[in-house]
Amino acid sequence: MTFARDQWYVAAYGHEIGRDLFARTILGEPLVFYRSEAGEVVALADRCVHRRYPLSESRLEGDTIVCGYHGFTYDRAGACVSVPGQARVPRTARVASYPVVEQDSFVWVWIGERDRADRTPIPRAPWLVDPGYATVCGMEPLAARYELLVDNLMDLSHETYLHGGYIGTPEVADTPTTTEVDEDDGIIYVSRHMADAACPPFYAKSTGIEGRITRWQDIEYHPPCLYLLHSRVAPVGVLPEADGSDPHAFHVEVVYAITPETEHSTHDFWAVARDFAVDDQEVSDFLRESNRTVVLQDVTALDLLERVIQAEPAGYQELSINIDTGGLAARRILKRMAAGDRATAAGVGTTAAGA
Numbered sequence: 404m405t406f407a408r409d410q411w412y413v414a415a416y417g418h419e420i421g422r423d424l425f426a427r428t429i430l431g432e433p434l435v436f437y438r439s440e441a442g443e444v445v446a447l448a449d450r451c452v453h454r455r456y457p458l459s460e461s462r463l464e465g466d467t468i469v470c471g472y473h474g475f476t477y478d479r480a481g482a483c484v485s486v487p488g489q490a491r492v493p494r495t496a497r498v499a500s501y502p503v504v505e506q507d508s509f510v511w512v513w514i515g516e517r518d519r520a521d522r523t524p525i526p527r528a529p530w531l532v533d534p535g536y537a538t539v540c541g542m543e544p545l546a547a548r549y550e551l552l553v554d555n556l557m558d559l560s561h562e563t564y565l566h567g568g569y570i571g572t573p574e575v576a577d578t579p580t581t582t583e584v585d586e587d588d589g590i591i592y593v594s595r596h597m598a599d600a601a602c603p604p605f606y607a608k609s610t611g612i613e614g615r616i617t618r619w620q621d622i623e624y625h626p627p628c629l630y631l632l633h634s635r636v637a638p639v640g641v642l643p644e645a646d647g648s649d650p651h652a653f654h655v656e657v658v659y660a661i662t663p664e665t666e667h668s669t670h671d672f673w674a675v676a677r678d679f680a681v682d683d684q685e686v687s688d689f690l691r692e693s694n695r696t697v698v699l700q701d702v703t704a705l706d707l708l709e710r711v712i713q714a715e716p717a718g719y720q721e722l723s724i725n726i727d728t729g730g731l732a733a734r735r736i737l738k739r740m741a742a743g744d745r746a747t748a749a750g751v752g753t754t755a756a757g758a
């Protein structure tokens with residue numbers, strides 16, 4: 404499958420970009436990032452127009468990059484403003500610049516036709532900057548195509564098998580899910596509500612709940628990049644109040660940004676925001692370490708799958724079951740996005756599939 408262009412992707416956390424040149428490849432395009440003196444993030448193609456030297460291996464001078472090979476100098480819009488040995492700068496001397504928006508702790512970059520960027524809203528993950536929440540986060544490089552991470556996140560039944568002892572318990576795999584697809588907005592919802600489940604260590608240690616829990620997992624995937632898992636945990640039988648408030652539950656917002664690096668590698672951004680024990684450093688340390696371990700369990704499995712796929716003969720047929728409904732919907736929407744065929748997205752209406 405090819406990439407979905409004309410989309411916003413998370414390129415980095417805001418805290419990763421400063422006054423040092425920062426290289427990251429997004430959708431196969433090598434980019435260089437830096438923060439201007441005014442603090443705005445700049446993204447340019449990471450290849451000098453002269454002899455292709457990576458601008459990320461060069462140096463910043465004020466808001467310009469001076470190429471480390473022969474000194475072509477670029478402004479923040481990517482225009483070359485000086486070349487060595489002659490006064491005239493060739494008219495075509497410029498590198499591509501990319502629209503960038505900082506939002507919810509992420510640096511989003513637009514990959515595609517520039518004039519479409521303004522018309523395409525960026526999905527939100529407001530908890531990551533909400534003072535009522537405490538957040539831990541990271542990014543793990545994945546040596547696997549991004550579709551494998553989408554599959555992985557859309558079907559959490561794998562928690563029982565791959566993440567036992569951390570976030571998996573038997574009830575996750577045993578409890579059916581419901582899937583809804585908002586075709587107009589291109590959002591996929593997968594819910595699994597466990598009324599009476601064992602409390603995995605991830606939640607037992609962080610919340611202090613002893614005994615069984617009511618555990619809800621509500622996934623909201625905004626293809627291609629942003630994946631949200633609204634996780635609600637409470638002592639068994641404790642439900643939200645009639646007015647919708649939910650003071651006796653613990654809420655964890657698990658956020659992933661799935662950004663293809665190349666056809667066969669992915670930037671796996673993960674963040675965990677909680678609305679309890681927000682000032683407790685020990686809980687933060689525990690959740691950071693636990694979640695990173697869980698992410699690395701997925702990374703190991705998906706890197707393995709990538710090698711399996713690359714080695715197999717063409718034409719292998721997978722077998723899908725009910726748990727795959729959300730993942731299959733995601734594949735369909737991603738395929739449509741990759742084809743650039745937004746027109747067919749309109750007017751189909753909402754479909755629901757029990758799974």
Ligand code: FES
Pocket residue numbers: 451452453454455456470471472473474475
């Ligand atoms: S390669 Fe950049 S100035 Fe020559």
Ligand SMILES: [Fe+2]
Pocket residue numbers: 555561562565566697701
């Ligand atoms: Fe997982």
